[in-house]
Structures are given as C-alpha cells and as structure tokens.
Amino acid sequence: MTLAVAALPPELRASLPPELRGLRRDRVRLMIVDRAANEVRHTRFDRIGEHLGTGDLLVVNTSRTLPAAIPALRADGTLVQLRPCVRRDGEWHALAVEPLPPHRNVPLVLGERLTTAELFLGVVVGRRADIPLLWRIAVELPDVALMTGVGEPIRYSYVPEPVPLEHYQTIFATRPGSAETPSAGRAFSWELAIALRREGVALAEVVLHTGLSSYQDDEFDLEHRLYEEWSEVPEDTVRAVGRAARVIAVGTTVVRALEGAARDGTLRPWRGWTDLAIREGSPLRVAHCLLTGLHEPQASHWDLLRAFVGAPLLERAYAEAVERRYLWHEFGDSMLIL
C-alpha cells in the first residue's frame, strides 16, 4: 500500500556519504516521529541520546556489506553484471543487468556458462518461479572470496560516481553477507555509540544479510515481491531484549530478524532463512521503536513503517521531511519512530 504523498524530488536523493559532503557521519539530520504526542520534531543524529535513556536497547544489524555487483563474461563474449540477491547452497539467485547505467535486465540462457576474472563462475540453471528476474546460477567458487575479489558496491543512479566500499560499511559491520548496506545504522559513529553506552543505552546485535532493493524494473518493483533473507538472532540478544525496557530496532532489517524469530509469539534464538513480510497490521512482538533511513514512498520499506505508524502521522512526517529538504537513501538523513 502506498502513501498518499507527492513523489520525492530527485535532488533530495543523497548522492554521496555525509563524510564526502563535508559532514561527519553522525551529523546527518534526524526526524523524530513521536506517536504518543502525535508530533513530528527535527533534530540532529548525534543528539539522539536526548531521546534515549537507561533501559533502552538498540538492536543493530552487524552484517557487513559485500561488493555485490559482479562483472561476468557470458558465453557469447558480452559482459553482464550479476547482482546476487539470495545466495544459498552453492546457488545464487541473481539479477543479471547491463554493466553500464541504466543497468537494464539482460536475459541469460539456460545452461550458459559464466566466467569472472578468467575463472569459471557458474552455470545458469533456471530462474525463480516467484521472481523470474532472478536467475538461478550454480556457483562453484567460494562467495565471499569471489565477491570481495572482483565485485563493486551496488550503486543506483542517484550515486553518480563510485564510492569506496568502506563508506558503505556501518561501524557495526562484521560478518559479510549483505548485497546492499543495512543503512539505518550508518549514521552511528563510535564516539556516539560509546557515549550512549555510558548513558546506559545497551547495544545488541542481529545479523540479517540484505538482498536487493530494486529489480531494475519499475513495474516489477511496484509489486514488492519479497524474498527470503538469512538472519541470526543470538542467545545474548534474546536475553538483552528480556532485560530491556524499550527495544529500538536499528533498521527494518532488524525488525524482520527480530519479529521473524518471534513468529510463534516468543522471541527465541534463531539462525536461518526468514521470509516474514511486515506491513500494516502485522504484530510487533519485540520491536517497540524503529530507527530508519528515508526511502522512496513507493518502496516496501514504507509498508513496514505502517506496522509502526498510522498513515496520517507518517504522511505528515514524509511531507515535513520533503519540505525541510531531508536527504533520502543510504547516504541520507534518518528518522526515529518513538
């Protein structure tokens, strides 16, 4: 369900990380959406501590971003860019797009052999029945070694120049696996995280390796087809949630991981694939609040936000963010739903 709002002005898409725009990573703007007061307020990210306190638990996604745009050579000698969205059991479910913008989808051929950096990458074995734009490719090389060796970060049109991979990593990034950066945590600096800890705000982790946010096909993107993502909720996090007065999920990926692990009503340690869709009316058993970036109102992201906030307040927040020239997407500003 889309919101009743105007389209996002294109110049509000952040084209560079704040550090490369002359700002510190934690000095982006922060919009507070206060549900109890039915109010929208505006502050700066590094002042987030004014809205948090002892007993609050920030749950962050520690997934590290992989350079997931993989150049491959097709059997006919042309180049294609693969964007693996799901990687499981030696098989990629990958988008195949043109190597250059606008990166339109390219049909592969069943049985086709693909190579990368003169190594045999894999063979096309089919396409996903539910998401036909994702090609099933049997891959023989170890994923992380391959991707970190030849890949580049996936970049959309609003980021015109390449940005080094380290700028895509959050300060929490540990185990690699995300195709796109889990950007809600991006604005945290260690200076801020250490200060919050001193003030009694606890930190816990989940892992959710993200897939792709776009299939490079406008009509298909509007259908919001969800796919499974690998997630892990460790025992320590379950215990920390049990002790917390308030659980603040840092990112929709964290909501998916936590609520997926609490599907039967109680949060339990979890390690596996999750395909939980969260939208208006979905029960929220673990996450009380949400810290998130700003994404296009058409994106499935806003469906998930509807589980936290009613449409009128969310529409107001969106309108204020546009009016105040908030910046959108992974390098942009933030929103805290309290």
Place this chain on the structure above:
Amino acid sequence: MSGLRGKVAIVTGASRGLGRAIAVSFAREGAALALCARGPDALRVTVKELRAAGAEVLEVVGDVRDARDIERLAALTFDRFGRADVLVNNASELGPTPLPLLADYPPGAFADVLRVNVEAAFRLTQAVIGDMLRRGSGVVLNVSSDVAVSGYPSWGAYAVSKAALDALTRTWAAELVGTGVRIHAVDPGDMDTAMHRAALPEDDPASLLDPAYSAEAFVRLALADPGTDRVRATDLLAPAG
C-alpha cells in the same frame, strides 16, 4: 599451552620473519589465525606447517597497500571465524636498499613506506575494531622500532613511518580508555630477519635476536595489559628483578 584458545588473531606480513614467528607462537597457544602476505608461495609454506601442527588457519594472499585487499582480509576473517580478538599490524616496508640518506631518498618510495607502515595499519585496524568495540574486548599490536624514537642516519621513511605509527597507537590508546579494547606499539628489538639483513648486511647474526624470542612478547601482550601503550619486547621478556 592454550592461553589463546577460542581467540582469533589476524597477522599481516605473516609469511616471513617476525610475522611468521608470531603466527607460530599464537598457534601454539591455540589461537585460530587469519594470515596475510603478498607472496603466495611463502605464505602457503607457513600455512601448511601451522595446519600440520593442528592450527585453524585462513590464508589470505593480499597487499595491504590496496584498500580492497584490506577490506577483503577483514571480510574473509569475519566470514570464517565471526570475530577478531587480536590484530597484529606487522607488514612493513623498509624502503629502498642500500638505505639512502633523506637528501637522496626517492619521494615515491617515501610515500610507499608510509602507505604500508602507517596508512595500512590504520585502515585494517578501522576495518576490524568495530567488532572489538561492540564486544568490549580486543587487542591491536603495531610493530614499531627503536628508529621511531632515536635518529639514525639513513633510516629515512622507515623511521618516520614508525614514529607516526607510535603516534597513531598513542592517540588511539587514549581514545580506547574504558572500552575494553587495547592497542600497543611494540618494539621487537634487532632481530635476525631478511629485513634486518637488507638494512644492515654487515651485522653479525649472532648478535641479533631470534624472531621467535620477540614473538613471545606478542603472546604476552595478547593475554595481558602491560599498562602502557608502547612496549619493548626485551623489557617485557626480561626476567623480573
């Protein structure tokens, strides 16, 4: 001994000299290892030997000059082991030999030495320290030298780089107070290594330390806080009294 059992250690420049000796000592203490070096052949020999002795070893061929290789080393370590407890920034570039006076030093070589000895240590530490800070535990050990504090002719960029590495260590140590994460600069002493032979070919090897001896200081530092950010291996290992 098993003081480092369950711990994961990353060592750069691990195929030869001090790096290799540190890897061997850490393995003996039960650590799992991520070892990085430029030359695949020498690294393979070290890795094979350690695996034969029962160690769990990840082998990463890479050049710390290259930001991609640094990110790759961090990513592969976390992919394999899920954590990093100890990081040893050991990979060092001596510069052109015979060592030239600064007045004669090729500027490109000067920049390269700083890139390897300072910038790479900074980048790799930054790539892994987030995991340590989140867990509130970890140790970073930077290999320094006495040339960082004393002025010897012809040590040029190497001396400058090690002084900068000491400053990096000192500043970072001040920032890490209270986090549970430690960082130290370690002067391993004059050792009988290929680098030392290249720098001072006339030195008598019998007068030099065995890198295996200096490596013990790194084991001690991985296990316990000496209470200072700069340490000389010989002081740490000297019998008390």
